[in-house]
Amino acid sequence: MNLRSLLILLFVMTSSFLGVSSLFAQTEPLPPALSMDEDLLQQKTKEISRTLRCAVCQSESIWESNATLAIQMRDIIRERLIAGENADEIRAYFVSRYGDYIVFKPRFRGINMLLWGGPFILLLIGGIFLSRALRRWTTQKVEDAPEPLAPIDEKQRERIEAELRSFK
C-alpha cells in the first residue's frame, strides 16, 4: 500500500470524524446522583418503556405509542423511577398485572432460552458443520482435473503483485 492511498484514507477518516464529532458535544449521562435530573429521568423512562408493549395497540411499545393507556403507563414508569425502583422491578410490576405478553423481551428462562440461544446455537452448529465440510472437501481427492480456465490463479496473482510492487 503506497503513501498516497494512506493519505486518502486519512483524509476520509478525518473528514468523517469532523462530521460526526460535533454530535458528541454532550457526553454520556452521568451516573445517578442523589436526585435524578430531568434528562436522566426521561432517558430511563424511554429505556424501560421501549421494552413494554402497548397492550391496546398492535405491536408498538408504550414509548412509541400515543394511545392514552401508553401515556398513562409511561407516567407510572416515571413515578416509580422517582420512587426509586429499578428497571427490572418496574417491568416485574407490569408483568404481574398484564402477564408476560406486556414485555417485548421474553424472559431468559424455560422454553424462552430456545428463542434467545437458538440463533447462536444455529450459528455455532452451522459454523462447525461448514468448517468440517470444508476440510473434507479440501482434503478430498478430486478425480477430474480442475477447470482449465480459471479467471486468475495464484501464479498470476503473484506476478500481479510483483508488478504492483514495481510500480510503487
Place this chain on the structure above:
Amino acid sequence: MKGFRTWHGLLLMGLFGLFFLFYQGLWGDPTALPTVIIAEPAPEIIAPSLYGEKQMVLSEHRGKVVVLNFWASWCQECKLEHKFLLAIQKRFEDNPNFVMYGVNYQDKDNLAKAYLDQHGNNFEHIVDLKGKISIDYGVYGVPETFVIDQEGVIRHKIIGPVLGDTFSDLVQNKIEPLLNQSAPLS
C-alpha cells in the same frame, strides 16, 4: 429409499411443522389478551368519587363482595351493558355484603356525569385518575368487570359487556355463590 439424505428428512420435518403451526394458528385469535390477575389479592384502591362526596377505599370493604366495573362515556359497548349493571345493583342492593363501583376510565367528569344522567344510575362511581386503577388491575379496555370476594381476592374478570348469558352467569354463578358463603364470616 435410494438417495434419501438427512437434510431431506430435516427439511420435510421443518415444512410439516410449519404447516401445522400455520394451520393451528389460523383458529387462534392474535388479539385475544391474557388475564393474569385472577386469584390474586385485589390491589388497593384509594380514589375520589365521581361526584366528589368522599374517597373510596377498597380495603374498607373487606368482608363484602365487591364488583368493579370499568367504563367510559365514549365506549359503545358500555352503553349496551349499562341496564344490566343497573339490574345487578337493583338485585343485590339490599344485601349488606354487596357493593358495586363503577370505575370511570380515560374520561372527563362532565361527560361521565352526562352519560349517567342520560342512562340512569343507582350505584357509586369512582374516577380512575391517570389510569392508576386500571393499570393496577391489568385493564386493556372498557368494559371490564371484576368480582372481588370477601377476603379481598379477585375471583372473576369479565372482558367485554355484561349482557345476556354473561349477565346471568355473572349473577347466578359468580356473585350469588360468593354472597352465600359470606354468612359464616360474620
Place this chain on the structure above:
Amino acid sequence: MMIEIGHFAVVTALVLSFVGIVTPLIGLKTRDATWVVVGRRAMISMFVLITIGMAAMFYGYLTEDYSVKYIYATSNSKLPIFYKIAGLWGGHEGSLLLWAWILALYSMLATLIHWKSQPVVMPYLILIESIVLCGFLLLILFLSNPFERIFPVPADGKDLNPLLQDPAMVVHPPLLYLGYVGLSVPFSFAMAALFSGRLGEEWVKATQRWTVFAWLCLSCGILMGGYWAYYELGWGGYWGWDPVENAAFMPWLVATAFLHSTMVQEKRKMFKVWNLFLIILAFSLSLIGTFLVRSGILSSVHSFAADPGRGVFILGFVIFMLMLSFGTLMIRSAKLKSTVRMESMVSRESAFLFNNLFFLVALATVFVGTLYPLLMEVMELQKVSVGAPYYNAVFMPVALGLVFLMGVGPYIPWRKSKPENMKKLLTVPLLVALTSTILFFILGVRKPYALAGLAVVFFVLTAIVIDFNKVSTFFAKREKVNKAQGFVSAFKGNPRRITGIIIHLGVLVMVVGIIFSSMYQAEKILIMKPGEEVNIKSFRFRMANLYGVKGVNWGGQEALFDVYQDGKIITQMRPQKRFYTVSQTPTTETAIYQLRMGHLFVTIPEVAPDGTWARVRILHNPLVLWVWYGGGIMAIGAFMNIFRRDRRRSVPVADSKGVIPEVSPNVAQPTR
C-alpha cells in the same frame, strides 16, 4: 359497466391461467412446440386482461363509483386524484389485484425476453408462472373480489385511511410487490432447471439481472416503508420489527444470500443444489409473507382484516407451492452428483459459504422471532411478545458479522489463499479499524455496540479503498492514463464486481446512519404550553404558539416552535395534529428540520381540547439521513449492475498483459 368488463376480463384471465398450465404440459408430452406457443399467447393475454381489470378499477375510482364495495371502502370524492388512484392498493382486495398484475407483467416479460435464448425453459416457465397466477386469481375472484358491488349505493366513500394518504405510501406497495413477485422469475427458472434436469450455470446466469432487479425493488420498498413510518407514524424510528416488516425482510435476506452464492456457481460451478434451495426458499418466504400478512394470524400494525376462509386458501396454496418446489428439489438433488472442488479453507468460495451461513442465521433469528408468539399460543404455553429488544440483542451481532465479511470476502482470491496473503489483506484494514475505534473513543463514543459497529465499518471501508486504489493503479499503468481514468477502465473491465462493491459502500453508509440515529438519538416527551421552553442536546425549543388549522378533508391544530442553538434562532417548526373528518381518524403530522444530515423531529401527538397545552415529542436523530443515503447508494449500485454492459471476454487470460488484478474478467454473458 366498466367494472363488469374488468371483472369479466379477470375471470377470463383465470380461465387462461388453466390454459397456461395445461398447454406446456401437453407440449412437453407430445414434444410439439405449437402447444408452448399457445401457452405464450395465453401468458400475454393474461397480462392484457388483468390490465383491463386494473383499468376498470381506476375508472371506477376516477368516476367515483361508490357502488363498488372496495372503492367505497378506500376512496372518497374529496380525495386528491393522486390518492384516488393509489386507493387501489390501499386495502386487501385491490392490492392483491396489483400483485396479480405485476406477476402477469413479469411472466410476460420473462417469456418474451427469453423466448429465443432459453427455448428449453419456456414451457416450464409458462407452467410455473401460470400456477402461481392461477392461485392468486382464484383468491381474488372467490375470496377477495374487488369488483363486488353493494346496494344501496352509498352517497360517498369511506375515505382512504389517512395514514396512507402520503406519497411514500403510493409507491411503497407497488415497489414491494415488484420485489416479492420479481423473485418468481428466478424461481421459475430454477424449477425449469430442476424439471428439465439442466442443472448447469445457465439458469443462474440468465436470471442474474432479474434477481438484482427484484432485490432492488424489495430494498427500495422496504426503505420507503421505513421512511413513511419515520415521518408519518411520528415516533421517530424507521424500523419497528413488526411482524409484517419482518415478512418483507425475510425474503430480502435470502435473496441477498442467493445473489452472493450464485456468483460461486457461475465462476466455480459449485453449490448447485444450494442455490436452487436458496431461490426456492426466497420465493417461498414471499408466499409465506403473503400468508402471514393476509390471514390475520399475527398481531401487527399492518394486518388486513382477518378472514379464516382466506387464510385457509392461502395456506393451502402455500403448502402446494412449497411441497411442489422443495419436493422436486429433493427428488432431483438425490441424483445430482456432488461436484465440489474446494481447494482451500481460505478462499473466496468459503467466504461466500460463511456469508450464506450468516444470512441464514439472520433469517432464522427473524423467522423465529416472528413466529415464536404464534408457536407459544398454539402450544398453549403462554402469551408472549417478541419485539425490538430481542432483535437488537440477537440480530445485531449477526448483522455485524455480515458487515465484517464484506471487508474480507470480496478480496480473498478464488480457490486458494496463502496465509501471508491473508495477512497482507487484513493488516492495514485491521489497523485502521483499531485506530478509528480509539479515536472515536476519545471523541466520546462510549457505547460498545457503536464502537464495534464503527470499527467494522472502517475495516470494510479501508479494504474497499485499498482495492479500488489497487485496480485503478493497475489500469492506469496499463493504459497509461491517470488514476481516475484507470478506475473507469477497471469499472468497464468488470462492472459487476465494481457495482457490487458500490452496494457494499451503500451498506456501510447505512450502518453508520443506523448506529448514530438509534444509539445517539435524543428524545423527550413532555407537555408544553405556549411560551414554554425545553432543551434537548444543544438545542432549545420554544413553543411560540398553538392554534387551529384546516385542510381540504381535515381539521386540526398546529404548534409553532422556535428552535434556537447557541442563542440564535435556527428555524421554526410546525407540527400538526390532524383529524380527518370523513374517516374520523386522527393523525400526527411531523415537523422535520434537517441539520448536518440529521433531523430535528417534532410531533404533537395530543392537544388539550381547550387548546391550552400539547403533548410534545421532540427528537434529535443524528445522521439519520445516512440510512436513506446508504439505501440510495445501494440502489444506484444495483441499477448500474442491471444495466451494465458486460464485455465479452476481451482479454484472454493467457495474455500476460491482460490480467486484471482482483477483477477477474467476467465470463461473457450473451447479451439478450
